Amino acid sequence: MAGLLIGDIAERAGLSAPTIRYYESIGLLAPPPRSATGYRRYTDTTVEELRFIKKAQSLGFSLEEIREILALSRAGDTPCSHVLDLSRRHLAAVEERIRQLTRFRDQLASEVKKWDGEREPTCRGLCQIIASAEEREPAVGDIELHLGMRRTGQEKTRTQRR
C-alpha cells in the first residue's frame, strides 16, 4: 500500500511508465523496492529525480551524462574536477552554439521581415542565408553535446594516387 505505483510517478513527473522502466534498465534510476506481488513502489524523491533528469535533458545533457552526474552527486559533496571539466566543456559548446544561432537568427529574421512586407518570398533568399552561414569546423576533442550539432563522421584521408 505504501508507495506510489509506476503510473503515479509517471503522471507526476510527466513521462510514461515504460520510459521509467527504461531509465531503470539503463541504470539511470535505482531499482525501487517491490511489493509482494512485484509492483514497483516509489516515493516522492523519485519524482524529484525524474524532474531533474528532464531538466538536465532539456539543457542538452545526454542520458549517459546525466547518469554520470547523478552518480557523482550521490557520491557526495567531495571536490570533483570531473564535474568542473564537464561543466566547462558544456559551457564552451553552449557559447559557440549561441553565437552561431544568433547569427543565423539575425539573418533569418531580416529576411522574414523583408518578405513580410511587400516582397514575394523566394527560395533563393533562404538559400543564400544558408550558403553564407559560417561553416563550423568540428575540432578534435569537440564536445559531444546534443545541442543540435550533428556528429560528423570521421573522414578517412585518401592516399594520393594520381
Added chain:
Amino acid sequence: MAGLLIGDIAERAGLSAPTIRYYESIGLLAPPPRSATGYRRYTDTTVEELRFIKKAQSLGFSLEEIREILALSRAGDTPCSHVLDLSRRHLAAVEERIRQLTRFRDQLASEVKKWDGEREPTCRGLCQIIASAEEREPAVGDIELHLGMRRTGQEKTRTQRR
C-alpha cells in the same frame, strides 16, 4: 576521365563516400552521370551542393527539409509561401532555443567562475544549476526542429481509479 570520383568530392566537401551515396539514395543529391564502367562522375557544383547541405544541417535543418529547400530552389525564383513558413517556424524555434541556452549559459558560467577561483568544485553545484533551470513545457504544435530539443512522448492520461 572527365569528372571527379566520389572519393574526390567526398574529400573536398568533407564527408565520406558512403554518405554521398546515401544522400543520392534518399533523393537529396541528383544521380550524376556514370563512366562506361559505372563510376559516378561529379563536377565542382556537387561539391558546392554538399557544402550547402552541411551548412544547412549545422543550422538545424533536417535532411528532409534540406531536400525540400533544394527542390524549391531548383524550381527557381518563383514566389513561395512555403519557404516563408519554413523560415518563420525555424526562426521561432531558433529564438526559443537561444533564450534557453543563454539562461543556461549564464548559470553555468557563474558556477564555473566560482569554482575556477578558490573554491573546491562540488557536484552539488552543477546539480543545483540544473535543478533550478526553468522547465520547458513543450507546447502543442511545437516546432519539430532538430536544434537539440528532444521530442517528448505523448502522455496518456490515467483514468482515475482510487
Added chain:
DNA sequence: CTTGACCCTCAAGTCCGCTTGAAGGTGTGT
C-alpha cells in the same frame, strides 16, 4: 601481371531515446 587503392551494390548494423506489442498477473468496484 600483380598489387593496391579505388569503385560498385545491397543488406545489415549502430546509436539514442524511447514506444509498442505480446502474453500474462493483480487489485478493486459492482
Added chain:
DNA sequence: ACACACCTTCAAGCGGACTTGAGGGTCAAG
C-alpha cells in the same frame, strides 16, 4: 464472478543519419 485498469517481463520496432560488411569490378603504377 467478472470487468477493467492497472502491473510485470521480454522482445522488437522506430526515426534520423549514417556506417560497416560482404562480394565483386576497375584502373594505374611497378
